[in-house]
Amino acid sequence: MGLQKARGALLRLISVSIVCMGFAQAAPAGMIGTSYMLDEESRAASLSRLEVLLARKDVARQLEAFGVDRAMVVERLNGLSHAELLELEGQLDSQVAGGDIVALIGAVFVVLLILELVGVTDIFKSF
Amino acid sequence: MPALFVLVTGCASVPPSVGELPYPEHAIELEDAPFHPQERYQCGPAALTTVLEKSGAAVSLDDIVEKVYLPGRQGSLQFELMAATRTEGRLPYTIDGSLTAVWRELEMGRPVLVLQNLGVAAIPRWHYAVVVGIDAGRGEVVLRSGTDRRRVTPIRAFLHTWRRGDYWGMVVLAPGELPAAVDRSRYFEAIAALEQAGRFEEAALAWRAALVNWPGDTTALFGLANAQFALQDFTAAEVSYRELLQRDPGLFAARNNLALVLSEQGKHGAALGEIESALAENRDPDLEDALQDTQATIRRRISGAER
Numbered sequence: 001m002g003l004q005k006a007r008g009a010l011l012r013l014i015s016v017s018i019v020c021m022g023f024a025q026a027a028p029a030g031m032i033g034t035s036y037m038l039d040e041e042s043r044a045a046s047l048s049r050l051e052v053l054l055a056r057k058d059v060a061r062q063l064e065a066f067g068v069d070r071a072m073v074v075e076r077l078n079g080l081s082h083a084e085l086l087e088l089e090g091q092l093d094s095q096v097a098g099g100d101i102v103a104l105i106g107a108v109f110v111v112l113l114i115l116e117l118v119g120v121t122d123i124f125k126s127f
Numbered sequence: 128m129p130a131l132f133v134l135v136t137g138c139a140s141v142p143p144s145v146g147e148l149p150y151p152e153h154a155i156e157l158e159d160a161p162f163h164p165q166e167r168y169q170c171g172p173a174a175l176t177t178v179l180e181k182s183g184a185a186v187s188l189d190d191i192v193e194k195v196y197l198p199g200r201q202g203s204l205q206f207e208l209m210a211a212t213r214t215e216g217r218l219p220y221t222i223d224g225s226l227t228a229v230w231r232e233l234e235m236g237r238p239v240l241v242l243q244n245l246g247v248a249a250i251p252r253w254h255y256a257v258v259v260g261i262d263a264g265r266g267e268v269v270l271r272s273g274t275d276r277r278r279v280t281p282i283r284a285f286l287h288t289w290r291r292g293d294y295w296g297m298v299v300l301a302p303g304e305l306p307a308a309v310d311r312s313r314y315f316e317a318i319a320a321l322e323q324a325g326r327f328e329e330a331a332l333a334w335r336a337a338l339v340n341w342p343g344d345t346t347a348l349f350g351l352a353n354a355q356f357a358l359q360d361f362t363a364a365e366v367s368y369r370e371l372l373q374r375d376p377g378l379f380a381a382r383n384n385l386a387l388v389l390s391e392q393g394k395h396g397a398a399l400g401e402i403e404s405a406l407a408e409n410r411d412p413d414l415e416d417a418l419q420d421t422q423a424t425i426r427r428r429i430s431g432a433e434r
Contacts, residue, residue, distance in 0.1 A: 024214070024325030027357050030387050030421050032380040032414070034319045034350040041312065041346065081413075 039082045046085040050077055054114070058107040066111065076118040088117045155230065156260030156269055157181070160238045162276045163188050170273060171203030172196050174255040175211060177271050178240045182299040184215045202253060205242065205295060213324040217299045218317050218333060220306045224294020226268075226282070229258050231307035237298045238271070244291035253292070302329035303336045315346055322350065327357040345375050352381070356388055364388045379409045383421050395429045 165173035209219035246252030260269030331354035352367035368385035382405035390398035
């Protein structure tokens with residue numbers, strides 16, 4: 001009994017010193033981490049940037065010229081995962097490395113790029 | 128300073144803020160910033176030890192060398208410096224690439240660890256140093272660099288080498304400190320990385336500071352609740368999750384975690400009710416598996432408790 005008591009005290013002492021030292025601890029099983037919320041935020045920001053791009057007059061006109069419904073493109077964008085959206089944005093960015101993508105490479109190309117990336121490949125049948 | 132103007136406009140990738148010199152004309156220098164003369168190639172550990180010590184962390188250069196120095200590469204990578212910072216219970220935060228941003232951190236008493244390229248484009252020579260002072264009047268930057276305790280470099284020469292290091296610079300924050308010019312998502316990512324490194328006490332402090340700066344921010348509240356959960360302060364975690372869900376009942380990730388916290392407290396019925404209603408209402412396919420796992424865990428605990 002006395003030994004067990006001593007062991008208990010020792011264990012408590014060890015656990016206290018671990019907390020004081022601020023060692024790394026394991027996250028509880030099943031807990032959804034905070035990075036989930038950050039991914040969601042970043043996803044929402046990507047979506048709204050792409051929607052703003054699609055709503056631009058020159059881009060919208062081009063979508064119309066191709067006979068593509070913008071709402072449908074937005075719906076497809078909404079169906080993309082966080083990683084896919086980041087990749088799409090990365091591809092758009094890599095064309096111009098910042099700056100106004102539409103002014104730099106033209107509305108036709110931007111529209112084709114987005115349609116290609118969200119998988120609206122039917123568009124190419126009309127060419 | 129016409130030379131600076133030519134240098135800055137000569138390259139298209141330079142952010143415009145670097146060319147401006149809006150910081151005051153008076154000088155600032157953190158004379159008490161520690162110094163560790165580097166051994167061969169070990170500028171990364173030496174520079175990191177300087178900024179860690181200045182933030183109040185008790186570290187030794189030898190420990191840091193062991194953590195971040197890659198003998199094969201004869202150097203250290205930026206992400207290793209950041210990871211090592213987290214293992215010391217500190218928050219690494221990358222600042223905006225401008226002298227103004229450096230100035231503002233120095234004003235807060237924080238030296239800035241920077242990546243320079245001292246070579247030429249064809250033969251890069253990467254180097255970490257610590258900016259401890261700026262004297263705009265004399266056009267000088269003061270660095271802890273290599274074997275120099277106080278290396279004074281003309282601002283334009285510094286900017287030249289820093290530009291070729293992609294203007295990478297970081298400060299070390301004690302948990303609860305905010306950077307001088309805080310970018311919300313960058314700061315939040317930094318705290319979430321601390322959480323992923325298992326530093327929940329420090330993460331809790333940092334989220335509390337975030338909640339002072341952004342009152343009621345749901346992400347910060349989620350982060351605090353998670354840290355409390357991980358620290359097994361289930362009562363506090365329950366209060367935080369409930370406050371968060373009052374603000375946004377549609378946060379199914381929070382309902383999942385709340386159900387687990389209720390279950391930890393032995394409130395099995397409430398836990399099961401919470402996770403079942405979350406499962407019924409959730410529309411995020413990414414969360415489906417996690418919610419179902421939680422439901423299974425809670426059911427297992429209930430049948431275990433009944434036995």
